[in-house]
Amino acid sequence: MNYQVTTALIIGAGSGLSASIARLFAAEGMTIALAPRQVDKLSTLSEEIGAASFICDASKPDEVNELFNQVEQKLGVPTVVVYNPSLRIPGALIELDPIEVAKSLEITAYGGFLVAQAAAKQMLKLGSGAIFFTGASASVKGYPRSAPFAMGKFALRGLAQSIARELAPQNIHVAHFVIDGVIRSATRLEPPDKPDSFLDPDAIAQTYLNILRQPRSAWTYEVELRPWVEKF
Amino acid sequence: MNYQVTTALIIGAGSGLSASIARLFAAEGMTIALAPRQVDKLSTLSEEIGAASFICDASKPDEVNELFNQVEQKLGVPTVVVYNPSLRIPGALIELDPIEVAKSLEITAYGGFLVAQAAAKQMLKLGSGAIFFTGASASVKGYPRSAPFAMGKFALRGLAQSIARELAPQNIHVAHFVIDGVIRSATRLEPPDKPDSFLDPDAIAQTYLNILRQPRSAWTYEVELRPWVEKF
Amino acid sequence: MNYQVTTALIIGAGSGLSASIARLFAAEGMTIALAPRQVDKLSTLSEEIGAASFICDASKPDEVNELFNQVEQKLGVPTVVVYNPSLRIPGALIELDPIEVAKSLEITAYGGFLVAQAAAKQMLKLGSGAIFFTGASASVKGYPRSAPFAMGKFALRGLAQSIARELAPQNIHVAHFVIDGVIRSATRLEPPDKPDSFLDPDAIAQTYLNILRQPRSAWTYEVELRPWVEKF
């Protein structure tokens, strides 16, 4: 990148992917701000990497604005913001609870808008920045019995594409990551006879870092990542 | 199609496209139900084609359920439902009003979910039906300064794709129409030196009818329509 | 369409789809020219619908030019040309015969270019026309153990997209049909317990006709067709 990344703000920091990104970015010398929905999920990680923690429901405009204000005051304008939250509500169309579906859209997509807007406001003043969105296979293919996740992830991709076109010429790097497969975690390990069939979150994080480091003459807007044996 | 279409329910019936679809479907002998947000938009059309009119804010679960109950009681289960509503909020990302953006998503995408769910509940009992969604160029390309519309139309396409995969094997034909260009209306005519450069809503309606008539051995899930001189 | 279609030229006329298109277009009053690779495949059909038959290897520039010359002399400029030929060479990448792969590309894609060029030369003089390409699921998804077909069908779609953008503003309607599934034929019928699970070629032909009839204010460039129970 053509700017110094000093502060990384990771939204939806309760997942293993968020933890891997946080650790890797911290190891690169960045100051890390974590913003999970519930702070207790992250106390160990925060201590480990010396991160600042904030509680934020990213689907609430006021909470998002308050988060960015606090981060700016304590750590300065975040130079990269990663949006990870999503809420998957599986089920047959006719059995879905409309209230749950609305919540799924709010967390998966609308929160992405709120965070992107707050980030852009600060970054445009600074003259640079990066906004990364974590997508899924559902971002590009609507699977049956999974309408809410398809809606949310498609919407998030529409947001990313629109603001990539809008903000890139203003020196803000917007990227969308299509994560296709199961992410490995302590409680979700691939079968021993199928090595590397789940995505290693550290490997995903490395690609986030590589794309963050791209000079602006060759920016990636979209990249996909999947295990070698994943069907697609 | 392999069933008799007797009742067509058109949601978001305030637009010129809705009127063209209603007229054409009526001329084919279907009973028409119109469900605009405000009923006064349609009194003339309703009289003209003998349609039943209902008021419905399609982004409200209760109003959608009430609408489908009333249509079923008065006209029988609708055998084709067309979802047209959308709310476009243009503007630079940082200038958008979050409340307006939420409203845009509700009308453009969430209402599509509510209508599809209510339609599917009735159609699955009947064993057949068709659910059509009106998309836009924004359904497949996120334009700058138009993030909310990109989000809403991408989400609607994700919904359509997901439920096409889910419902087609249950004999319900789901189709998504990518309308790319300006639709001609009385108040929005193309320049005289650029004939046919806006989409004729009657021509669009004809394609809706053609796809409705497809036998299930060769169903279209997605089709695009644009004027001959439209850039894409 | 905004012109009278009088002559339809169908390339690769040995398939069941070609026969269905020929019959339907003839029933609509069009004069039909059939151009299979080997004429004996079609003698019965030609008689049945009073079609003119030509032999043409569409992957040979000279033969294609000669074909269009003859059609123009005998029947006038074809107002719609349909390109159906393809050659599928399945197999693992490392087992494919490079000569066969080259032939597959020539028939599936290069012939499409030759035909489109010859058609455009005549149609641009006339000021109107339509060029239709038959694609497959392989046009948009590269399946394993099917590299040559993916190459050929992707290439044909690239051609169609390029010349749709180039020729549409010159009043020539270019359309690409994504046929996703098995086409039913006398020797290839779906299982009795899976009705309509293969594409009826007459149903496909009807969609070709419907798109041919579109006025230019609302032209389809791409449409997909698949059986109701087809996975996608």
Place this chain on the structure above:
Amino acid sequence: MNYQVTTALIIGAGSGLSASIARLFAAEGMTIALAPRQVDKLSTLSEEIGAASFICDASKPDEVNELFNQVEQKLGVPTVVVYNPSLRIPGALIELDPIEVAKSLEITAYGGFLVAQAAAKQMLKLGSGAIFFTGASASVKGYPRSAPFAMGKFALRGLAQSIARELAPQNIHVAHFVIDGVIRSATRLEPPDKPDSFLDPDAIAQTYLNILRQPRSAWTYEVELRPWVEKF
């Protein structure tokens, strides 16, 4: 990656991008084999990085097989092969020379097949490897007055997608790079008032290296790269 890359074979090594990839991969300790169509283009580069040079017309089966035999004998099985050649024939559809179009397809797409096949034969014996294809914006969008390039680059993407699905589960990493924009060179520099508006080939090469290094639990099949100010 989960294997040691020792030898990189770069096909179509006459371009600035090839030179950048060669230099970067050499700096990482790899042995480099360059295979341009004409060897004199590369004598300086070969000396500079200690690369082995081969002459190869990649659209000829015999020359491709001979190339891979020689590389294997002299340097061992190449663990990464990069396919860069393309031939762009711009022009209106009706003005194109069919012989030139055929040549364009051979160099842009058919050569990619030949190289991939030869590479796969060697890599499958070894049990690992990487095959990278350089695409363009024309890989995903068919531009007017550029039918041959659209055909060739679409076909190359179809190939890449097919064999990615086929070979990835056999531990061969296939990736397709969508390069969208003008690549900077000594003779083609961006305007001084539009800094970084052309792609820096060294920056592109860095992304090739990053993707080569991915562990197989998180492989990229497709990635796009474009300058910050490029329209898309």
